[in-house]
Amino acid sequence: MNLRHLRFFIAVVECRGVSSAATRLRVSQPAVSAALRSLEDDLGLELFERRGGSRRTIPTFRGLRFYEHASEILGRYEEAKRSLRAPDEKLPVVRVGVLRTLAATDVAAVHASLTRRLPQMRWSLRDGSEHEILGWMNQGRIDIAWTLVEDTSETMSPLWREPYVVMVSRQHRLAGTSGGRVQVADIAQEPLVLRGTCELKHGALKAAGLSMKIAARTARDDLALQLVAKGIGIAVAPRSLATMGVVALPVADLGLSRQIGVRWRQGTPDATIEAVSAAVESRDS
Template sequence: MRDLDLRRLRMFVEVVEAPSLRVAAERLFISQQALSAAIRDLERQLGVELFSRSRRSLTPTPAGKALYEGAVPLLAGGAHLASEVRLIDASNPDPYTIGHTPGLAPSEVFEIIEGAVLADPSLPITVRPLSPSAIREEILGGNIDLALARSREVPPDLAGATATRHKLRLAVNAHHPLAANPTCAMKDLESCQIVVSELEEDYVNMLVSYCRRAGFEPKIIASTLRGTPPHMAVITHPEACAFVTNQPGWLYGNQIRIVEFDDPPMTPVMALWLPNTAPRIRNLILDAVGVSVETELI
């Protein structure tokens, strides 16, 4: 069988995503007849029907849905490869962009990339905040090259590996009862509210699982703050506590106490990227933190 024609594959994706064949053809700047012919050629090549056809719409068949799910990251990978090749030939390449979710402090991101940066200080790297819900879209769209998030899940059309793990601690307001404790147990949170960012659903689910393993159902409340470190939530929610990765001790003019757990849970930091790509900078970063992509893929 001939290799897939990426041009026809892109046409197929446009037909799936557009509200009609006419709109898809307009977006591709070709006629409806040419687009229909291209889809038919793709179906003949694969030996399957990709759409259930009616007078009003084209509905992907199960085979069409499977092709679409694989085509989106494949086309993104092709664009990424073309960009990578052009950058190698450029005297002033665009930076390698890393997005990180709010649960990760910029200093924690630097710890992950530090080894690669020290090995080659000339690496052009840009780090910026990223909404957890935007990870897939930003990577597939080529806006970021690597995402770092507190997560255990990898979207089905992305690749990923655990970059590192951080010890969780507890942030409480200075007036909270647990602020006087040198350490605490997870079970001590049974009667406490736990304030979280509602933006990071997977991370929240992970925290809930830690509490359930300790034998209780947590009382979760959503933080009203956006764009500030997680420990600051206990200033606006003084009755609640928050899971953090700060070092133990006092913060914010002794208004916040970071308390160690007797048996601290470890939270993973997941690195996410386009599958079937191997950019040099990403490999340098993962090698420096001891991640073997071949063995650590999730």
């Protein structure tokens, strides 16, 4: 058993699969599978259930217990390394860009997770628009970012795709729609609260069939959703931005979404990329 095996095991549990874990770790799937087999041989027990045809890798009861111990072992190891640091030695800083339209609760959870996972680093967060983040990265002002991404590349890794939904007040006529799904025709004539932070291309909402009767414009997502909650109009926004005061309704024929992932500068350490990816993926667990 070695620390690499433990890191691979923890990644598989948190990513719920060998393929996703390999992507996070930036290694091959056979390398992850081999590490798991070696760890199981060393422990003399199976850590995961083998279900034919299942895409998910499910830990056994003993596997979940070992996950807790493995996490503690790695945490103690990092703590031991930190204790050897000279008192006057400053912590290295990792500058993280965060897309401004990500949910604040998720961003706070990720920051706390990063501090817990790699306490020997100081994590500095800076939020901005997609274009600001890209500019900061090109200028060397941030090291890694949780933002919009395109396809997988040497410096970019998609994590999930999020649909845009329509936000309405809890008193809106559509709030109790059976099945919670509407059509563009149901909202086409509704007054809109336009979000200045929206990443959709100019004209996307009009092209989707909305009348663009503007009730309000704001660069603040919190204000936009407050206006929606008060019945001023509806808003089109990523599903994760929904708050207690509004109802998020999927629009069957809207067809708008955004792809969220991690982007980094060339030369960023693998451990940093893995830590940020893991924290983002486990933000709601």
